[in-house]
Structures are given as C-alpha cells and as structure tokens.
Amino acid sequence: MSSRNAEQQQFRFKYLLYLAAALPVLFFLFKNYYTDNTMAIKNVVLVGAGGNLGPSILHAFLKHSPYNVSVLSRQESTSTFPSEVKVLKADYTSIDSLTTALKGQDAVISLVGRPDAQQILVDASIAAGVQRFIPSEFGSNTADPAVVAKVPIFKGKVGVIEYLQTKEKEISWSGVITGPFFDWGLKVGFLGLNAGTKTATLIDGGKARFSGTNLHQIGLALIKVLEKAEETKNKYIYVSSFETTQNDLLAEVEKITGEKWTVTQVKSADLFKEGGEKLAKGDFSGIPALLQGNIFGEEELSDSTVQGLWNEKLGLEKESFEESIKAGLAGKLYGDH
Numbered sequence: 001m002s003s004r005n006a007e008q009q010q011f012r013f014k015y016l017l018y019l020a021a022a023l024p025v026l027f028f029l030f031k032n033y034y035t036d037n038t039m040a041i042k043n044v045v046l047v048g049a050g051g052n053l054g055p056s057i058l059h060a061f062l063k064h065s066p067y068n069v070s071v072l073s074r075q076e077s078t079s080t081f082p083s084e085v086k087v088l089k090a091d092y093t094s095i096d097s098l099t100t101a102l103k104g105q106d107a108v109i110s111l112v113g114r115p116d117a118q119q120i121l122v123d124a125s126i127a128a129g130v131q132r133f134i135p136s137e138f139g140s141n142t143a144d145p146a147v148v149a150k151v152p153i154f155k156g157k158v159g160v161i162e163y164l165q166t167k168e169k170e171i172s173w174s175g176v177i178t179g180p181f182f183d184w185g186l187k188v189g190f191l192g193l194n195a196g197t198k199t200a201t202l203i204d205g206g207k208a209r210f211s212g213t214n215l216h217q218i219g220l221a222l223i224k225v226l227e228k229a230e231e232t233k234n235k236y237i238y239v240s241s242f243e244t245t246q247n248d249l250l251a252e253v254e255k256i257t258g259e260k261w262t263v264t265q266v267k268s269a270d271l272f273k274e275g276g277e278k279l280a281k282g283d284f285s286g287i288p289a290l291l292q293g294n295i296f297g298e299e300e301l302s303d304s305t306v307q308g309l310w311n312e313k314l315g316l317e318k319e320s321f322e323e324s325i326k327a328g329l330a331g332k333l334y335g336d337h
C-alpha cells in the first residue's frame with residue numbers, strides 16, 4: 001500500500017471514529033430539543049385561588065389564556081368561584097387525595113398563603129405527572145439571601161424552591177417575583193399611602209426605587225410563563241408593572257387628588273427592630289413592618305431591574321401608572337377585572 005493510500009485510510013478511520021463519538025451527543029441534543037419543544041401545556045390548575053391574588057389570576061386565565069383552567073380548593077374551604085370553573089376538592093394532608101385531584105393536569109400554580117402546605121403539593125404533582133409547578137412566590141426576591149435575612153418568614157418560600165430544585169428530573173418549576181402588589185397595595189395601604197386619611201408614611205426618605213406589579217399583570221405574566229415553558233424552566237422570573245419610589249408615588253397622588261398629603265417619615269432600621277421584636281414573640285403583626293422595611297428601605301432590595309425584568313421577553317404590555325394609581329386609590333384593581 002502506498003503511503004498516500006495509508007494516509008487516506010487513516011483519515012477515513014479517524015473520521016468514522018469522530019462520527020461514532022458524536023452520534024450519541026447528536027442524538028441526545030435532538031431528543032432534548034424535540035422533547036423541550038413539545039412541552040404541551042393544556043390543563044392548568046390554580047391552587048388556593050380564592051384569596052387576595054387568586055381571583056385576578058383566575059380571571060386572566062379564563063379571559064386571556066388558551067388553557068383549560070380548574071381550581072383546587074381545600075375540602076373544608078368556604079371559597080367561592082365563578083360558576084363556569086371546575087372546582088376540584090382534596091384533603092391537603094393526604095398525598096393520595098391530592099394526586100387523584102391533580103391527575104390530568106399539566107401545570108399547577110400554587111397561590112396558597114402558607115408555604116408549609118406546598119411540599120405535599122409538589123409530591124402529589126409529581127405523582128400525578130404534572131410538568132410545571134409554580135410555587136407561591138409573588139412578592140419579594142427570595143432568591144436574595146439579604147432579603148431572607150431581613151424577612152425570616154421567607155425561609156418557607158425558599159424551602160419550597162430548594163425542594164423543587166432537588167426534583168428537577170421529575171418536574172420543572174418557575175418562581176415568579178413581582179415585588180409588592182401595586183394596585184392592591186394602594187387599595188389596602190401597603191405602599192404607605194392612605195387614601196382615606198390622605199396621609200403618607202415614607203421610609204428612609206421615600207427615595208428607594210422598587211418594582212411593583214398590578215394583580216392582572218401577574219395573571220398575564222403567568223400565562224406567558226406557561227406559553228414559554230422552555231425558556232422559563234427552573235428559573236426565577238422577574239416581572240413588574242412599574243419601577244417607582246414612594247416619593248414619585250406621593251407626587252402623582254397629590255397631582256391626582258389636587259391636595260397636599262400629610263407625611264410621616266420613618267426609618268427602615270426602626271421597622272426591622274419593631275417587626276423583628278414582635279415576630280420573636282410569635283406576634284405575626286410584625287410582618288408588615290419587616291416587609292415594608294425590606295421593600296421601601298434604602299438598601300433597595302426590591303428593584304427587580306437589578307436581576308433583569310422578563311416583561312419584554314414575555315411580551316407583557318405597558319400599563320398606565322396614573323390609571324393604576326387612580327384605581328388603587330378608589331379601592332379598585334387595574335385592568336379588566
């Protein structure tokens with residue numbers, strides 16, 4: 001054999017060897033690509049949809065999503081839902097009861113107020129073959145240890161995500177971080193503004209930039225998170241309606257009402273002290289002070305632009321700042337409720 005032939009044979013052999021090595025990789029990539037792009041979500045169940053957030057999410061799904069939406073509610077619950085919605089009932093202490101209720105569902109959105117009720121929901125979702133679990137986040141950035149250090153009750157929410165992370169081979173998750181509910185926060189006074197008394201409580205001078213989201217926008221964001229199931233898989237998703245400060249809010253509110261409001265200045269350090277002391281004694285009335293210190297405090301721990309907003313990637317439309325404030329001040333929610 002000539003040396004040229006030997007070289008050619010060696011080349012062909014090497015080529016075949018590379019091809020043989022690459023085939024399993026190509027097969028794996030193709031299989032993953034194919035599986036990922038066929039994550040077809042059709043049936044969605046909202047768990048705990050009768051609270052503060054749930055009705056807006058349910059309304060958004062019924063009106064704006066292509067999904068078959070059901071609600072899961074505790075056996076002993078007195079929550080009521082629109083007549084067109086299928087209501088599933090289960091015993092939340094029984095994995096069998098929950099698994100039976102969740103059979104046939106592709107995505108579970110947990111809106112339960114108590115995180116300790118969620119681990120069994122995750123287990124039942126896995127047993128029922130659910131593809132995506134959205135835990136009850138919907139607030140501060142619990143992925144940031146500085147936030148959790150200030151508000152220890154968030155450890156429960158972190159625990160649920162950590163549990164989901166150990167189960168990623170069986171179920172995927174998305175944690176939706178919204179900052180404070182914007183219209184709802186104005187309605188109930190959580191943003192520091194009280195429409196009834198025309199008073200404002202500003203924290204650390206009202207200068208901290210924070211992200212806040214209207215309830216309807218959270219519903220739309222959840223629909224998009226499921227529509228883009230592959231992109232949003234096993235991640236925290238940050239969304240907002242607006243980035244603002246308490247000072248900007250107060251200026252807008254005074255413009256809308258045409259009146260000067262009475263302002264009280266407080267320090268976040270005092271809120272953390274007062275809230276922490278109450279909580280240490282088992283008094284849960286200390287929680288709002290901790291939450292407000294965390295959101296409106298000078299450390300700006302609730303500005304989601306730092307982590308990067310998903311609004312554009314999800315195709316969320318812009319909302320009117322002025323109309324959202326008007327709705328909140330009138331005790332209403334923004335959007336088509």
Ligand SMILES: NC(=O)c1ccc[n+]([C@@H]2O[C@H](COP(=O)([O-])OP(=O)(O)OC[C@H]3O[C@@H](n4cnc5c(N)ncnc54)[C@H](OP(=O)(O)O)[C@@H]3O)[C@@H](O)[C@H]2O)c1
Nearest residue numbers: 048050051052053073074077079112113117136139180181
């Ligand atoms: N960012 C903010 O400003 C803000 C404000 C409020 C809440 N949040 C967050 O939003 C999420 C939903 O809050 P929410 O105020 O709507 O909740 P919620 O009203 O306290 O509870 C929601 C639902 O959970 C179910 N539930 C109640 N107790 C339960 C228990 N022990 N075990 C299992 N389920 C129970 C009930 O549904 P059924 O009766 O149908 O069973 C209830 O309607 C939470 O993660 C909360 O932390 C954020």
